[in-house]
Amino acid sequence: MNANLTAMLKEAALEWGADLVGISPISRFANAPIMMSPQGILPTAKNVVVCAIHHPDEAMELGGEKHPQEIGPYAIQYVMNSKLDYMAYRIANLLDGLGYEAVPIASSNIWRYRPFMDLQADFAPDMSHIYAAVCAGLGQLGWHGLTMTPEYGAWNRFVSIITDAPLCPTELYEDTRLCDMCGECIRHCPTDAYRKEVDGVNVLEVEGRQHKFANKNLWRCAWGEHFDLDLDLEIPDVVDEKTLLEHVDKYGLRGGEMGCCLKYCLPRELRQDGEGHTSTYIRKKHSVATDLPVHRRLYDEIANYVRRYSVDNVVFLDEAAVDGLGGKKAYDKARGAVVMSLSYHKNPTDGIDFASRAAGPLLGFARLDVTRMLDNAGFTALNNPPVDREAYAAIAGIGPSGTAGRQNGVGQPDGRETQIEVVLTSAPLKRYAYWDISAPSDNRRLSLTDNLCRLMEAEGSDLYAVVPAARMEALTGRLEPIKGGEPLLRAAHNAPRFSPYRPEVFEYRRKLRRPSDYLAGAKNVIIMGLHYPEIVQKMTIKPPAFAVGPYLFSKYENANELAYSALKVCKYLQAKGYEAAASYDLTGTGGEMATPRGLLPDAFSNCLEAVEAGIGQLAANGVCYTAEHGFSQGFVAIVTNAPLDTVCRAKEMQRDVIAACVGCDQCIKACPSRALKAEKMVEIELCGRQYKWIPTDGKACDWSRKFALCGEEGHKYTGSQTEVAAPEQITPEALEGAFAKTDRILQYRPTTVHRCIIDCPLV
Secondary structure, eight states, X not given: OOHHHHHHHHHHHHHTTOSEEEEEEGGGGTXXXXXXXXXXXXXXXXXXXXEEEEOOHHHHHHTTSSOTTXXXXXXXXXXXXXXXXXXXXXXXXXXXXXXXXXXXXXXXXXXXXXXXXXXXXXXXXXXXXXXXXXXXXXXXXXXXXXXXXXXXXXXXXXXXXXXXXXXXXXXXXXXXXXXXXXXXXXXXOTXXXXXXXXXXXXXXXXXXXXXXXXXXXXXXXXXXXXTOOOTTSOOOSSOOHHHHHHHHHHHOOOOOOOOHHHHXXXXXXXXXXXXXXXXXXXXXXXXXXXXXXXXXXXHHHHHHHHGGGTOOEEEEEOHHHHHHTTHHHHOTXXXXXXXXXXXXXXXXXXXXXXXXXXXXXXXXXXXXXXXXXXXXXXXXXXXXXXXXXXXXXXXXXXXXXXXXHHHHOOOOOTTEEEEEEEEEESSOOOOEXXXXXXXXXXXXXXXXXXHHHHHHHHTTOSEEEEEXXXXXXXXXXXXXXXXXXXXXXEEEEOSOTTSOOOXXXXXEEOOOOOHHXXXXXXXXXXXXXXXXXXXXXXXXXXXTTTOOHHXXXXXXXXXXXXXXXXXXXXXXXXXXXXXXXXXXXXXXXXOEEOOTTOOEEOTTTTXXXXXXXXXXXXXXXXXXXXXXXXXXXXXXXXXXXXXXXXXXXXXXXXXXXXXXXXXXOHHHHHXXXXXXXXXXXXXXXXXXXXXXXXXXXXXXXHHHHTSOOOGGGTGGGGTOOOOOOOOSSOOHHHHHHHHTTSOTTTXXXXXXXXXHHHTSTTO
């Protein structure tokens, strides 16, 4: 065990936003079913790192007050899930960078709804974060089956990272019994899940200690939480998958719910009477606010913390300003407000507004962390209050373009969009303003290119290149006869979730793009790569766990991180007086893959571009292979008119990928929709070298990867019943007919991988 490594890891987790961090040795999972265990996902695992974020107090106290399906400030849960994923991905990459294996597990949204292979369980995740939190010493299980911590009760969410790193374990929590069987979860459950269809008691045993909780019917529990059915309907005595789908067809959806078992649960030591403020308890805080003025350090800490999220301006408003805006009507405890703005240039050239995609989540993280920091300082704070954000921005002095227009006379740039977030708080704030906190902070001794490279490295990129735009223009020209005009299908689904698909399918032609399509006068293209742990790819759908979730998690979080980093790079160049536009798929030769978090760029996107830039070599399957990370990275391209030097940061390849592909047809055999055909192989020159490449048949590839119709592409490993073989001729009519045969539940949470990659001998 390495105490220094353990302390460093915990420090990093806390810095990235965790409220609690615990470490469990793998021995504490001895009784876990192998298919839901860390040792099943990573057989060499030694420890599991578990991080917690606490639900902001007012989100719990004021959320769902009128009705569990009017969740109000509890909607912060969606931001919390994304923030937990953000932390887990970074912790895993930190461990991977130190030479250890690490597998991050998705915070939510990837489950096996039904029994699968030897796993006889409903709603089974790859691994339970709730149980892992107990094993990591963060708390104990309550009767409701949620992990309660001594600091926050059940008001936590967790995420886990499996690793072979030699870490020091956290002692199991035994100071006091946190669940006193008060019965609040039983009394408040809107589906009566703790009285009806309860089959005895579940027992979690860890190092001889038993945690008992209700063995409830999870389909009943899922009535409103997962299936969005109206909780005011008469709920049958027996609820199963068939019952739920019948009610979806008959009544439609109302919306997600606030878990009452969560809302009404605090340990005895943390309970304070709601005092008319809330129907649940008020949580006792470890820090108690005094009548002294707010410590000035808190202003700096908040501004410095949100700067990492590309926030441009932070303005603290006092009680008079809040009163003048009617803030107490929105939140009766309001004595101050925190107003934040983030500005960006829109870039919808390739169908994805990159900046908007990144700005929303980043501002959400800022809102969550400001709320948490105020909570932890002893104050209360209401995130996302029902107020006019533009009015708060105006009072704060934030102009329409996101600049401090009335403060420093900065004009409104053309094409700039601004998003605003507001947090109301009981803290008696004074007016403080922090302007342009994300402005470039260059090393004056370095060139523009060198400073840019430092920024990309700070973003975690060890693979990047800057090449003249003319080279990418020429690349598109070489690709035009191969992929230009390729027929593809698009499907628009008009049915609500969990309903039979009613798609509108139409054919269109692939249109290739050049740097000049993104930006007139483009001079250079930046290709930036971000990796994820290679072990994730190696263990995807491998025994004994046959897990697909970690791969999906790594792919969608990698796409998110690329968007965050691209936004920062574009803002940097724009602040220096240049233009910049980002793309997941510069030339348009890539595609999309289905995930529970929506369609995301597939593994082919920006790969030809990365090879042309010298970052790696092209495998026959069309994916860039690098010396540093194999296939385990994604790329973003940024087109700019900045006068940059040509640069390439990548290790020299010790492996000849071209030679490795000769005589190997594993990618062809692995593709369940036959999208790769040997007779389609072409020769293409990239970065001065000739490659043999098998361009995918776009329609066939989309059949399995984008439309999730082939179980072997990953979907069957979540228990999906969808299995529709790709026909020889893929037409709109064939695709419409296939959609009619899809799994009604798991069509909403598709999980696809890239069999042409994970089955490749190079992995």
